[in-house]
Amino acid sequence: MPAAEIFIQATETDPDVIARGAVREAHERLLSGLADLTTTQPVAQGSEPRSAELVDFCLHEVRRYLTTADRDLYGPATEDDETRLLADALRVGAAAVNAQIDELATAGSVDAARLGVMIMAALDTQLQIEESVLLPALAGLPGVDPSLLTSGLQAYLAGERVEQSTVIDVRRIARGGRHPRVFARYAGLAPGEAFILVNSHDPKPLRREFEARYRGAFSWDYLQAGPEEWRVRIGRVAVDA
Template sequence: MPAAEIFIRATETDPDVIARSVVREAHERLRAGLAELTNAHPVAGGDQFASAELVDFCLHELRPYLVAAGRDLYAPAAEAADTRLLVDALRIGSVALNAQIDDLAAAGAVDAFRISVAIAAALNVHLQIEESVLLPALTGMRSVDPSLLAADLRACLAGEQAEESTVIDVRKIARGGRHPRVFARYAGLAAGEAFILVNSHDPKPLRQEFEAIHSGAFSWDYLQTGPEEWRVRIGRVAVDD
């Protein structure tokens, strides 16, 4: 088999490549949808701009993406010191985009066109930062499984509810995906919230990872210590800035 073909096949199944592909596909769908609708600008003396279709697109395509990105991209990246400020900026951008969507929903046809142009411009910058800065950082984090990230993002964009399990039985998760799933669940916790980890052995290596990544920001309480099943309550502790 030619080396080039081997490289292509390996690339197509590489988790990092798959994760980036899922995000970029979502980005392109948003860009294309906004471009198509904003091209139908109003003509003099009329209200021919498709503001209703644009509002529908923003409410049912753009806004769900912002929710999905917040859960599956921003939450895990916010756990790392190197990307925390970046995530803060992206979250501010998401809030601004949501405010513009609200303005769009309340606007007339002419104002809707103006707002849609502003949304498209702001969104383009927002998505470029996700692609060029956030995604490379995410796929390089040891606590993030790119395959899991891609699957969760796909599920959220398909309208499935975010996983908010209070119990995670890692015995049912394939090896290699267990720790990333636990860290992803932790990333979604607010201060004071917790979940229960179930395992067939004492998860000491996982605790060591928590100590290395989230020292002082998590709680770890054994509820059951064998012999066949271990249960640990893992929580997020409020940390003073």
């Protein structure tokens, strides 16, 4: 087995540990930031309200996290019957938090403090479900590598702008992680969008998996068929309204 595929379970090289660590770190950053900005300040001492900072944190930090989680965690979860309802419920919760952020953006300083506390409470529940229910459920799905699903969260933690790659060269991915990476990318596609898969051989086994899981919902077009490199455009079929 290649060295890149070897990990020691329950250590820092275990994919589950990597995923849990990234999710927990992101959650702690959000909740500690909100706790700091919603702490009551003594007006008698002339301290200025921090409502502007709170609005900025929610509009940028919280919303950036929710967008990343929707794509990297909720999206893949909707592709399996066992986790679809859970992902749908989390998306409802995220929509409620976003609605509160909209209200916060136009609120006065007094209402902003109240809304900040409400957002923190709602987000705390959301994040607890992600960490204690969703992530273990995803880890239990066949062929899913949680550390690949949370790569976007790791970029979020690093302050990087998360871009969805339009090309996935699976030759650079360890065996065992290739198909999960491809399916995670497919889950993030909007109807009509596509990405390009690059491989050193004809990915027929992967196509059979797509047929079994997404028959009629995906497109598969060969752009290059060997002899040393195969390129396939894989897309999510747009559904007519």
